[in-house]
Amino acid sequence: MSSSSTFRTVPQAADAVIIGGGVMGTSIAFHLAEAGVNDIVVVERGELGCGSSGKPIGGVRAQFSDPLNIELGSRSLRAYQDFPYRPGADIRLDSVGYLFLLTSDRQAAAFGNSVRIQNSLDVPSRVITPDEARRLCPYISTEGLVAAVYSPTDGHARPALVVHGYATAAARAGVRFATHTGVTGIDTLGDRVATVHTDHGPISCSTVICAAGAWSGQIGAMAGIELPVRPVRRQLAFTEPLAPPVPRIPFTIDFSSSAYFHNSDDGLLFGLADPDQPDGFDTTWTSEWLELFRNVVRHRAPALADMETADGWAGLYEVTPDHNALIGRSAELPGFLYATGFSGHGFLQAPAVGEIVRDLYRGREPFIDISPLSADRFRTGADSRPEAHVV
Structure with missing residues (x-):
């Protein structure tokens, strides 16, 4: 991705602000941009992929114990196999099993x-x-x-190459990346998102997508949303x-x-x-x-x-408390979407989750029912908790 695609002075407004420039944030940006949504800013406090995505583990698999996680892994595995063609990058995928x-x-x-x-x-x-x-x-x-x-058919790939591949394609489609930019607050008006504040200026927006990994609990708290991530x-x-x-x-x-x-x-x-x-x-x-x-x-x-x-x-x-992801749209604040809490499985599920968040943003049904992964499942009386997966 060219240096002209990143900047320190954030734009004054965007349709959506994605918080987190790791594999999840860049996958979401790519899938949205591919669908024609390109008034997007990805805000990352360091370099792209500087958080957990930069660590070179990179396992990709579909071996889980419940159908939902199997489907997320399997669909992502197919996307990684297709990565040289879409979005178009060598990610050093090695299908060793x-x-x-x-x-x-x-x-x-x-x-x-x-x-x-x-x-x-x-x-x-x-x-x-x-x-x-x-x-x-x-x-x-x-x-x-x-x-x-x-x-x-399982194996491993290089997360940094995946982040770069997604980000390059997203930038080509018009997505803007604000690196070395920290989020300092989120303003809401009633049940609407209004502004994301950063240490390089405010961004007016109607949608925030939290893909901030281990820091997601802090981002959620800024918007009054509980994301139980440790x-x-x-x-x-x-x-x-x-x-x-x-x-x-x-x-x-x-x-x-x-x-x-x-x-x-x-x-x-x-x-x-x-x-x-x-x-x-x-x-x-x-x-x-x-x-x-x-x-x-x-x-x-x-x-x-x-x-x-x-x-x-x-x-x-x-x-998360049950080691399953948090994916969904806040009921109290519909302009707040989240994809976090992957408990070590974010890289291997990132392509599928990028598709899901794209569909949630556009008001369409995702390819699979992700309601069991709602953050609301940890509230007292919630009955849609997914089965904990094997690893």
Whole structure:
């Protein structure tokens, strides 16, 4: 995207202001612009993709335990496969599959049920034996494994390339991007959105779309909307280049511990969710986390425990109470739309969510009923809470 598409002095007015220039905000901007809605400003307090979208995990999959999340993942997976043509960018998609390693009969039964639902929705996942899993990923030990689940069409891509691809196409269609611009307030008049205030001036608008990730709770509060999102740090590390070259392996997850690893350039990427990680906006990478990963993985993939690492990253998950997304339009403030709270799954669902928010903005029915993902589900007496998904 050319530098002329970004600016520090915000326009005085727009039809819609998208808050957040990560993969969700840029996907929404692209889908709106493609549909002919181009009087849009995307406001981002740093560079595009500087939040969680910039962290190079990039898993894409349709393996979930409930139909709604399966459909969001599956539709997004098809969009990522088509990305070189629409919007037109190489995102380094590698369809190596996702491999879940299971260590109890209870896990195997739950995943087996999920596979049946996935298969009914044309996702080619399947339950495999521990020996088959080891053939796919020679790093793993089969000791203690009961079964595994593999879907060959899943994989991983580069989030920064996705953000750039969406933003470039949106800018070409007339969307404006205000980077290094923070939102300081939102004015409403009755049940209408009136103004978004930024540290570079106010923007009059009738619609605000909150795609601010871990910071969405603060944005919602500015408009009097409760978005129950809490920030939780997640860390990962990269190995030094490995010789002999790393075999091409699936995105492999030890379900019991949450430890995962996959190919990354000339080595491997390691990840793990620390169950004791407190909430907060701290994105400091720590060597203590790496030791935690090494201790956890020593049993399941012993060779990884002794690999030298070259670098590490820390980013933020935007976690909701039931680990499902918040997508919808505020009933009290109809000009306020939101797409947030993805609990680690925003990147893999971003193309589908961009379509959904486009349709919500235009008053059309989305391709799937997203009412179970309304932020209102956490209010006392709400009965439309979705089933928590597997991971």
